[in-house]
Amino acid sequence: MTASTNGAAPDLSRLSLNQKTVNAATVPEVVELCRATGIGSVGLWREPVADFGLQATVDLVAEAGLRVSSLCRGGWFTATGAAFEEAIASNHAAIDEAAALEADCLCLVVGGLPAGSRDLSGARRQVAKALEVLVPHATEAGVKLALEPMNPIYAADRGVLSTLEQALDLAAPYSADVVGVMADTYHVWWDPKLPQQLLRAGNEGRLLSYQICDWITPLPVDTLLARGMMGDGHIDFESTTRWVTEAGYTGDIEVEIFNADIWAADPRQVVDTMIERYASLVAPYAG
Amino acid sequence: MTASTNGAAPDLSRLSLNQKTVNAATVPEVVELCRATGIGSVGLWREPVADFGLQATVDLVAEAGLRVSSLCRGGWFTATGAAFEEAIASNHAAIDEAAALEADCLCLVVGGLPAGSRDLSGARRQVAKALEVLVPHATEAGVKLALEPMNPIYAADRGVLSTLEQALDLAAPYSADVVGVMADTYHVWWDPKLPQQLLRAGNEGRLLSYQICDWITPLPVDTLLARGMMGDGHIDFESTTRWVTEAGYTGDIEVEIFNADIWAADPRQVVDTMIERYASLVAPYAG
Numbered sequence: 356m357t358a359s360t361n362g363a364a365p366d367l368s369r370l371s372l373n374q375k376t377v378n379a380a381t382v383p384e385v386v387e388l389c390r391a392t393g394i395g396s397v398g399l400w401r402e403p404v405a406d407f408g409l410q411a412t413v414d415l416v417a418e419a420g421l422r423v424s425s426l427c428r429g430g431w432f433t434a435t436g437a438a439f440e441e442a443i444a445s446n447h448a449a450i451d452e453a454a455a456l457e458a459d460c461l462c463l464v465v466g467g468l469p470a471g472s473r474d475l476s477g478a479r480r481q482v483a484k485a486l487e488v489l490v491p492h493a494t495e496a497g498v499k500l501a502l503e504p505m506n507p508i509y510a511a512d513r514g515v516l517s518t519l520e521q522a523l524d525l526a527a528p529y530s531a532d533v534v535g536v537m538a539d540t541y542h543v544w545w546d547p548k549l550p551q552q553l554l555r556a557g558n559e560g561r562l563l564s565y566q567i568c569d570w571i572t573p574l575p576v577d578t579l580l581a582r583g584m585m586g587d588g589h590i591d592f593e594s595t596t597r598w599v600t601e602a603g604y605t606g607d608i609e610v611e612i613f614n615a616d617i618w619a620a621d622p623r624q625v626v627d628t629m630i631e632r633y634a635s636l637v638a639p640y641a642g
Numbered sequence: 643m644t645a646s647t648n649g650a651a652p653d654l655s656r657l658s659l660n661q662k663t664v665n666a667a668t669v670p671e672v673v674e675l676c677r678a679t680g681i682g683s684v685g686l687w688r689e690p691v692a693d694f695g696l697q698a699t700v701d702l703v704a705e706a707g708l709r710v711s712s713l714c715r716g717g718w719f720t721a722t723g724a725a726f727e728e729a730i731a732s733n734h735a736a737i738d739e740a741a742a743l744e745a746d747c748l749c750l751v752v753g754g755l756p757a758g759s760r761d762l763s764g765a766r767r768q769v770a771k772a773l774e775v776l777v778p779h780a781t782e783a784g785v786k787l788a789l790e791p792m793n794p795i796y797a798a799d800r801g802v803l804s805t806l807e808q809a810l811d812l813a814a815p816y817s818a819d820v821v822g823v824m825a826d827t828y829h830v831w832w833d834p835k836l837p838q839q840l841l842r843a844g845n846e847g848r849l850l851s852y853q854i855c856d857w858i859t860p861l862p863v864d865t866l867l868a869r870g871m872m873g874d875g876h877i878d879f880e881s882t883t884r885w886v887t888e889a890g891y892t893g894d895i896e897v898e899i900f901n902a903d904i905w906a907a908d909p910r911q912v913v914d915t916m917i918e919r920y921a922s923l924v925a926p927y928a929g
Contacts, residue, residue, distance in 0.1 A: 475832070511859050511875070511876040517833070518834060520834070578861050
């Protein structure tokens with residue numbers, strides 16, 4: 356693959372730093388990393404935003420001229436009883452936070468099987484039910500809900516939503532102004548129907564977010580932290596980025612990496628590497 | 643879930659012991675385990691069959707009155723150049739062995755991405771090409787080729803074939819007398835289209851094998867050995883077995899478990915546990 360930069364500074368206006376990639380960084384530190392490097396957008400997480408303060412984050416992001424590509428995360432809908440009601444309450448709060456931050460979308464990680472349950476179909480129905488409850492609030496708040504299909508490696512314990520096709524089917528009853536999908540390369544790279552379902556998402560106006568990181572082998576011991584920097588693994592970012600672009604996606608391209616080694620590294624070095632890989636492996640194919 | 647046995651000896655005529663479940667056992671030891679417990683069928687692997695001798699295995703299995711539910715395995719088609727030709731030669735030999743053993747099918751694990759390659763579509767085309775080369779020989783030998791979709795956790799390094807739908811699409815150009823699919827619960831349990839694609843496989847006459855084991859979490863460090871005994875994980879064997887049965891499958895139900903703890907245990911105890919779990923979790927729903 357070739358670098359697009361030819362020595363010139365790469366265009367980072369569509370690059371987004373998801374703060375999970377520099378996991379130990381506070382909101383001000385993440386904003387400063389973006390400002391110092393010319394990254395145009397940031398993906399925020401609710402917990403560090405709460406730590407710094409919602410209004411303070413809104414102000415800081417505005418002052419830095421950054422967009423918020425996503426707020427992570429709502430979801431965890433597969434609990435039952437009181438835990439389900441708690442999850443719904445938490446998601447209502449997340450919608451308000453996403454509205455305040457003017458985030459492009461609220462990321463929904465739907466949750467795995469309830470403890471001791473093997474009822475996968477039931478858990479999936481629970482997700483549909485939660486969506487039904489949340490859509491009116493999201494509509495009113497002007498927040499787009501982004502269903503995130505997850506790699507089947509997490510089907511039991513994190514996300515019973517496994518493919519873009521399934522996510523789009525789940526979104527179908529609702530306006531594309533309110534419910535769409537995220538495509539995270541780590542979760543969807545293996546899908547034989549990926550190009551087709553990306554195009555469908557674009558045609559339906561539901562492709563809300565393009566997240567990138569790599570699939571590395573052997574998988575680290577903690578498979579939650581199995582994501583790699585682009586270029587370190589097996590994913591073809593050229594093809595995937597072309598498909599996303601052909602689907603009409605012009606939004607931010609967000610790098611979200613869960614990886615113990617990357618989390619232990621110097622955040623600025625991580626961001627510099629991320630920029631370099633983005634510029635050579637992704638940006639040239641992003642239209 | 644309820645046991646079907648009510649104190650009576652369970653019917654094990656459709657149960658098959660894949661010899662990988664008792665990994666250290668030789669062919670005679672595996673056959674003896676089946677004979678001693680009343681298991682009706684055995685899934686064999688090429689390497690231990692070669693160790694004991696092909697004709698000796700044919701004779702021993704016949705003498706024991708066992709069926710051979712599958713021969714594992716052909717495949718590894720995604721290599722290029724000379725390695726591809728070697729793989730094809732090995733698959734030709736596997737077809738002859740499957741014919742000699744009168745195996746219900748030859749299991750095909752198609753292989754992952756070639757080293758250093760990120761061309762997933764290309765690897766998948768390579769599988770189609772290999773199939774085209776092998777079908778005439780399989781037809782002549784009367785051997786059914788069973789494409790095994792693998793859990794996407796293995797898409798990079800073991801199997802670029804990821805769903806039953808994809809496997810059935812790949813099989814479609816060929817007679818159902820020669821090319822079909824295997825459904826292994828570990829690989830397909832998460833698939834939102836599982837019931838639909840099992841039914842399709844049945845309708846097309848291509849459901850050649852039903853393999854069972856469980857998806858356990860947390861995943862063991864070596865994810866190749868991440869399979870669990872039925873009942874130890876998250877898979878709903880009742881629903882899956884009902885779907886397989888509704889798809890018209892009346893063949894053997896083969897237990898194939900890769901798991902270091904199970905491999906280290908006493909083989910007879912493993913088989914006894916397997917029988918107990920099969921009788922309570924699977925057999926009642928197998929029609």
